[in-house]
Amino acid sequence: MRRQLLLLIGVTTALVLTALLIPLGLLARSHAEDQAMTDAVERAQSVAAVVGGALGGSGNEEGTGDGGASGAATEHARRVVRGVLDGLNSRGEPRTSVVLPDGEVLGPRPYRTSGAALRLARTGRAFTHAPEGGGRVVMVPVLGSAPAAPQGQGRDRDGNRDPSGTAGTATVVRVAVSQEQLRAGVLPSWLALGGLGAALTLLGLAFADRLAAHLVRSTRRLAGVADRLATGDLTARAEPSGPHELRLVGARLNELGERIGALLGAERERAADLAHRLRTPVAALRLEAEGLHDDQAARRVAAGVLALERSVDEVIRTARRAAAETGGRQSDLAAVARERTEFWTPLAEDQSRTVTAAIPPEPVYVKVSADDLSAVLDALIGNVLDHTAEGVALRVTVGTDGVLTVEDDGPGFPDAEAPARGESGTGSTGLGLDIARRTAEESGGGVELGAAEGVWGGARVRCRFGTV
Secondary structure, eight states, rough: OOOHHHHHHHHHHHHHHHHHHHHHHHHHHHHHHHHHHHHHHHHHHHHHHHHHHHHHHHHHHHHHHHHHHHHHHHHHHHHHHHHHHHHHHHHHHEEEEETTTTTOOSSSOOOOOHHHHHHHHHOOOOOOOEOOOOEEOOOOOOOTTTTTOOOOEEEEEEEEEEEOOSSOOEEEEEEEEOHHTTTTTTHHHHHHHHHHHHHHHHHHHHHHHHHHHHHHHHHHHHHHHHHHHHTTTTTTTOOOOOOOHHHHHHHHHHHHHHHHHHHHHHHHHHHHHHHHHHHHHHHHHHHHHOOOOOOHHHHHHHHHHHHHHHHHHHHHHHHHHHHGGGOOOOHHHHHHHHHHHHHHHHHHHTTTTEEEEESSSOEEEEOHHHHHHHHHHHHHHHHHHHHOOTTTEEEEEEEETTTEEESSSSOSSSSOOOOOOTTOOSOOOHHHHHHHHHHHHHHHEEEEEESSSSTOOEEEEEOOOBBO
């Protein structure tokens, strides 16, 4: 969930910033172009004022008829204009030039321009020309700055002599702005906007990471409480935290734990009451056994009644105590199997059965209590004695890997599936195999049903317990 939240916030922030920063980038470029053109127009107007003052005065003197003085004044005025242009045309600045009426160009020529634009400017119109190769050229005419050039002394649009003398009558100031100068400052602005976008994205991701960590932490705490409840710790309670929805889940989880505890408590009490009721008929059976005249039969019945009484007592103790903690339970499977096999052997011999036990002498510790192992062995051996014909052999095997196997030479299982809890086709309660299966699975193992390896076939129940 944390990764999904980060991805969601990152994509959303990127989309929003893209929608905002692209117009800002275009606006920055437009602003840079406007600034460059405003500077070029102001430059052209300033130069036009200087040209008008310098060349206009020389033109008036020329009209006095003193040709030598007029020529000297004109040359002085041109030197003044050249000095101004030299100061303006530094490196990196727009190219500023002046085209005199006779076609002579003072200052550097523009990057690109056209003769049609120059002729239009000489008619007295100020405008901005956009050459085909890019950039802008601001043209400002200076009217009345000098008389028309004499016949044969004009220049054409390229600065060559124009014998017709029709090159124009106005001096034109040209300020050429290159494409690079139009975009001056745009790249730093774009980099600044990109850095701002990256910073905002990182800030959004940091906020999303903190939010996701808070949500994940609250969710994991709830999961931990649920795991404790699942393992039988009914005292586990969640401390509601995080968003409203997670706090609501925590409250409901606490209510569930309390409800489960109450139900289990009531179930234990009912089981204890039922087991306690069995003590009366068991006591009656013991008295009846003591009154038998056959000492051997009396001892045999008394042993059975004693085992039944002990089982009832164990049911009461188990029902009265709280849910068992599976982590600290362990016992010796070999010792329990040996003891329970010896207990059932006399009854099996009375039914003409052969009991074979293959149990290793060394301990085999498994994650099951001795009482639960005894219940499993009693259920499996009791099933053989109750549901097979007299004389059917019985085998109990314990492996060093924690596997208990009970086999017989009876008809076997109709299929490989154990009957459901509470169901049996032989008139029993159907709980024996379920007890074995539940006990094995709680220890981390399982139960396998199959056919025995005897000559006549038979049933085989293999219980695999978790070893210590």
